[in-house]
Amino acid sequence: MTTYKDRSDVFAELGTKLSIAEIFATLLDGPVPIRLTCYDGSSAGPQDSEFGLEILTPRGVNYIATAPGDLGMARAYISGDLIAHGVEPGDPYELLKAMASMKFRRPTALQLVVIARSLGWELLKPVPPPPQEAMPRWRRIALEGLRHSKTRDAEAIHHHYDVSNTFYEYVLGPSMTYTCAAYEDPAWTLE
Incomplete structure (x- = not known):
């Protein structure tokens, strides 16, 4: 497995080809707090890191490269192209807290060209969104009027809020409080 090493000459030539981990490390400004391993055999960050990300496929890189930040990572994770370790x-x-401490630097024009060539143009084309997110224009226009009208919205509000307190007590517990239901101990109850 190839491990990223600090290479000051990495951008010396336009024809340089970087691994995924080298691209990641190049874009970071400061230490890498997590371990990144990639399908191309490269890795970056401390081997003994408590947390890690594993990019399993080129599509995972594609999601991250074309929708940087939370959206790209979420799509890669949900599609099975990214695995989180240590959680x-x-x-x-x-x-995510460990990753929030990472600071990224803006690459130079030369670095962008080298990164783009290293990834290949195919990985820089956005992956089409799932059908649930990209309804055809004709369908959006046709349904827009049906989705929201005073009558339809009033019915939705009535359906959601005009139910008995017993229903909400079953769902929310005796406190009748919305919660994310994050449990520190599996023996905890909703209350």
Whole structure:
């Protein structure tokens, strides 16, 4: 497995090809607080890091490159192209906190060209959004009037709020409080 090493000559030539981990490390300004491993065999960050991300496929890089930040990572994670290590699958918050400390630098024009060539133009084309997110224009226009009208919205409000307190007590517990239901101990009850 290739590990990223500080290479000051990495951009010496326009024809240089970087690994995914080298691209990641190049864009960071400061230490890498997590371990990144990639499908191309490269890695960056401390081997003994408590948290890690594993990019399993080129599509995972594609999601991250074309929708930087939370959206790209979320799409890669949901599609199975990205795995989080060191956290429970439904509780990535400690990893996200570690990642929040990362500072990124703006690459130079030369660095952008080298990164684009290293990834390949195919990985820089956005992945089409899932059908649920990209309704055809004709359908959006046709349904827009049906989605929101005073009558339809009033019915939705009535359906949601005009139910008995018993229903909400079943769903929310005796406190009748909305909660994310994050449990520190599996034995905890909703209350």
